[in-house]
Amino acid sequence: MLTRTALASAPRVLAALTFFGILSLPPCVAGRHPQFTHLEYSLLPDYCKAALATEVEQPRMSTKRLPVMSLTQQRKWQNVVGPLWNSLPRYCHGVLMLSRAQNSTTLRRHGLSAAQAYASAIKDIEVAWSRSAPGALLWDKMTINYARALEGSGKVTDAVSLLQELVKQSAENPExxxxLARTLQRAGDINAAITTLESGLGTARQKGPLLFYLARYYYELGQTRKAAALVIQAEQAGMKMDRLRKRLESVLDSSTQN
Incomplete structure (x- = not known):
């Protein structure tokens, strides 16, 4: 697990690693200004639309004109974000590249490999992340996206350590x-994922998202009755569980008939 000292030094180490990796990337990745599609831009959070407003006004940024956030809204977000504002465009470019890295169709359209997109995401997200701190606005979201980019680039252990430290810092945040649970599950350790979620139920301010994934993971393990009970709890917490509930009903009906 990363100690706080190691966590503090991680940005410098990762910055050096990604600097050398970025040299081999094509211009559209190595540069700071990837071209947006209309859909990509529409899916960005509002604070990114504000931070990127000056860029999206440039014709080269899109094949079609994008809606630009008003100056009033830009200033509002600048006041909300505070000192991180100047680093926010880099972070938002990183979020864009992270999204592209997980979509094979988008990668082909832009002539990228997943490795290239993940490397670019790490480089850009790290810029803003290294200038922030635990408890700061967007810290949790930045760290989650940073860890996802690390995981995608094969640095699973680093991603898990980063998220384990984040759980200690922000135990009340269900995200x-x-x-962490999803990263562990993708790494093949579903039992550790379940343990993470069950531990989080005691501290997270919202239980629904944790119950949602607990139900899914118990279903994957074949523990259908446990999963069914968790589906009920998740629905009571406001989660949509229709698809999994129907699967469980089918499985449980079959077992009853047999």
Missing amino acids: VHVA
Whole structure:
């Protein structure tokens, strides 16, 4: 697990690693200004639309004109974000590249490999992440995206360590427990993922997202009755569980008939 000292030094180490990796990337990845599609831009969070407003006004940024956030809204977000504002465009470019890295169709359209997109995402997200701190606005979201980019580039151990530290820092945030659990599950350790979620139920301010994934993971393990009970709890917490509930009903009906 990363100690706080190691966590503090991680940005410098990762920056050096990604600097050398970025040299081999094509211009559209190595540069700071990847061209947006209309859909990609529309899916960005509002603070990214504000931070990128000056860029998207440039014709080369898109094949069609993009809606630009008003100056009033830009200033509002600048006040909300505070000192991180100047680093936010780099972070938002990183989020864009992270999204592209996970979509094979988009990668082909832009002539990229997943490795190239993940490397670019790491480089850009790290710029903003290294200038932020635990408890700061967007820290949790930045760290989750940073860890996802690390995982995608094959640095699974680093991603898990980063998220384990984040769980300690922001135990009340359900997103951090889910992010760690999903990373563990993708790495093949579903039991550790379940343990993470069950531990998080005691501290997370919202239980629904954790119950949602607990139900899914118990279903994957074949523990259908446990999964069915968790589906009920998740629905009571406001989660949409229709698809998994129907699967469980089918499985449980079959077992009853047999």
